[in-house]
Amino acid sequence: MSELTNSAVWHELVGHAERLCATNLNELFQQQPERAEELSVEALDLFLDFSKQRVDSPVLASLHRLARQCGFEQWRERLFAGEAVNHTEGRAAYHMALRCLDDTPMRVDGDNVVPLVAAVRDRFCAFAEAVRGGQWTGASGDVIRDVVNIGIGGSDLGPRMVCQALAPYCDGPRSHFVANVDGAELSDTLVGLDPAQTLFIITSKTFTTQETMANAHAARRWLVGRLGEAAVARHFVAVSTNADAVQSFGIAADNMFEFWDWVGGRYSLWSAVGVSIAVAMGAERFVELLSGAQAMDRHFATTEGADNLPLTLGLLAVWNTNFLNCPTQVLAPYSQRLQRFPAWAQQLEMESNGKSVDRDGVALDYRTTPVLWGDVGTNAQHAYFQMLHQGTDVNPVDFVLPLAADHELHEQQKLLIANCLAQGAALMRGKDADTVRAELSAQGLRGTELDAAVPHRVFSGNRPSNTLLMPRVDPFHLGALLALYEHRTFVQSVIWNINAFDQWGVELGKQLAKSVVSALDGEVAELDPSTRALVARVSEGVGFQR
Ligand SMILES: O=P(O)(O)OC[C@H]1O[C@H](O)[C@H](O)[C@@H](O)[C@@H]1O
Numbered sequence: 001m002s003e004l005t006n007s008a009v010w011h012e013l014v015g016h017a018e019r020l021c022a023t024n025l026n027e028l029f030q031q032q033p034e035r036a037e038e039l040s041v042e043a044l045d046l047f048l049d050f051s052k053q054r055v056d057s058p059v060l061a062s063l064h065r066l067a068r069q070c071g072f073e074q075w076r077e078r079l080f081a082g083e084a085v086n087h088t089e090g091r092a093a094y095h096m097a098l099r100c101l102d103d104t105p106m107r108v109d110g111d112n113v114v115p116l117v118a119a120v121r122d123r124f125c126a127f128a129e130a131v132r133g134g135q136w137t138g139a140s141g142d143v144i145r146d147v148v149n150i151g152i153g154g155s156d157l158g159p160r161m162v163c164q165a166l167a168p169y170c171d172g173p174r175s176h177f178v179a180n181v182d183g184a185e186l187s188d189t190l191v192g193l194d195p196a197q198t199l200f201i202i203t204s205k206t207f208t209t210q211e212t213m214a215n216a217h218a219a220r221r222w223l224v225g226r227l228g229e230a231a232v233a234r235h236f237v238a239v240s241t242n243a244d245a246v247q248s249f250g251i252a253a254d255n256m257f258e259f260w261d262w263v264g265g266r267y268s269l270w271s272a273v274g275v276s277i278a279v280a281m282g283a284e285r286f287v288e289l290l291s292g293a294q295a296m297d298r299h300f301a302t303t304e305g306a307d308n309l310p311l312t313l314g315l316l317a318v319w320n321t322n323f324l325n326c327p328t329q330v331l332a333p334y335s336q337r338l339q340r341f342p343a344w345a346q347q348l349e350m351e352s353n354g355k356s357v358d359r360d361g362v363a364l365d366y367r368t369t370p371v372l373w374g375d376v377g378t379n380a381q382h383a384y385f386q387m388l389h390q391g392t393d394v395n396p397v398d399f400v401l402p403l404a405a406d407h408e409l410h411e412q413q414k415l416l417i418a419n420c421l422a423q424g425a426a427l428m429r430g431k432d433a434d435t436v437r438a439e440l441s442a443q444g445l446r447g448t449e450l451d452a453a454v455p456h457r458v459f460s461g462n463r464p465s466n467t468l469l470m471p472r473v474d475p476f477h478l479g480a481l482l483a484l485y486e487h488r489t490f491v492q493s494v495i496w497n498i499n500a501f502d503q504w505g506v507e508l509g510k511q512l513a514k515s516v517v518s519a520l521d522g523e524v525a526e527l528d529p530s531t532r533a534l535v536a537r538v539s540e541g542v543g544f545q546r
Pocket residue numbers: 151152153154155203204205206207208209212265266351503506
């Protein structure tokens with residue numbers, strides 16, 4: 001047994017879960033009439049209602065004791081002090097320094113990185129403004145109309161999601177994102193683009209990622225084939241920590257924006273990785289995004305206990321995962337603008353906390369991250385919400401609801417809001433057999449027909465959810481929302497005693513992809529019999545042509 005699962009507070013929480021098994025949420029509201037007011041927390045106009053979670057005051061008190069026992073305050077201090085919390089890579093996880101917009105020193109290995117960060121930000125923001133203003137032109141003097149970010153994982157998901165979420169603020173050149181090594185994405189993107197008016201931003205922390213390099217070289221060939229080699233300097237810039245690889249690719253140091261190894265890929269949209277955002281919506285709005293995140297950092301770093309929003313969200317997730325044994329966690333943004341938010345959060349959460357050994361490498365005897373998934377409401381209601389309401393597993397939902405619309409279709413906004421609130425209510429309340437029976441009887445059903453119909457229409461209810469209200473999807477509040485989820489992820493990692501900032505689990509597949517490429521090229525490669533047989537089959541021309 002681990003120290004964690006053997007601790008008194010862990011046992012206490014297991015006991016609470018057993019106790020609450022017999023109580024449903026509707027009863028909890030009867031026992032605690034002020035529950036809706038009491039089980040809520042607000043920061044920066046983000047209002048979290050967690051009264052529909054299966055918790056009561058003793059559970060919350062134990063969860064906060066668990067956080068103390070796991071050294072939450074000390075770990076938070078170490079994170080904000082720039083210590084090497086990512087110990088398997090010997091690095092800090094200091095994305096908060098990227099959104100430090102004042103002179104507060106933030107040190108990594110004794111060096112204040114804030115001036116360095118500000119200098120690079122000034123450079124890439126000035127570049128973004130020059131592209132937007134038409135001072136940075138293509139090789140033939142044309143204004144840039146289309147910007148293509150080529151990157152994958154953290155070098156894609158963040159900027160792609162932000163540009164979609166803040167589309168109404170994007171008044172610069174059109175932005176495009178290419179991630180997949182499947183050439184279909186790049187080919188489709190290039191259709192209709194004029195090379196003379198197109199700028200490529202090659203975004204890769206390592207500048208060695210196979211997919212990004214393949215797409216970058218293909219884009220380079222496309223451009224050089226039309227405008228000649230000399231045009232590369234005006235049509236390609238890079239964002240990376242690897243200056244040598246950028247130069248070998250043929251991008252001059254002047255056209256590279258750097259970041260640092262203490263910025264994890266999935267935490268990097270705040271760095272020069274966000275240059276595509278700055279080009280799309282302007283430096284001022286990009287800085288607004290940063291300031292929302294910085295405000296959430298301050299809230300997280302300085303607010304104690306139950307008033308701390310990311311801490312609350314993190315502890316609720318731990319409760320649902322480890323004590324109520326919920327297998328997955330659903331994200332349901334009720335906002336078309338936030339369509340890519342679940343994809344971004346998937347990398348954030350599952351790449352950070354998808355671990356099965358603790359910080360010392362010892363196998364865990366408790367679960368870490370559940371599967372995180374979801375899509376926008378109301379679409380998701382007409383797809384998989386059936387399972388959320390009546391399936392055998394209980395999957396807690398985070399409803400994220402921006403209130404103000406940025407369009408004139410106010411009646412539809414009302415419908416959107418109503419649907420979001422109704423889904424949380426339905427998951428919680430359910431509908432019992434007596435109610436169903438009465439409804440069906442009123443419709444004239446009788447006897448065996450009635451008996452047969454009832455079970456299919458019963459909802460067990462008692463299914464937990466959070467409702468997170470935000471005023472609107474604007475740069476400041478989006479920044480705050482994203483930082484909230486980043487810190488929630490960190491809180492969970494502290495409870496689980498795992499390193500949230502490495503991702504060794506993605507390496508093996510990358511290595512094996514190289515072996516498979518060799519095998520497809522007819523070279524000898526060490527492969528298991530199953531994969532060798534598949535290679536032989538695709539090489540014979542079934543669905544694959546060299
Ligand atoms: O930015 P890059 O170095 O190209 O990395 C892109 C992505 O690929 C890696 O495999 C990691 O799993 C991600 O954390 C990273 O964001």
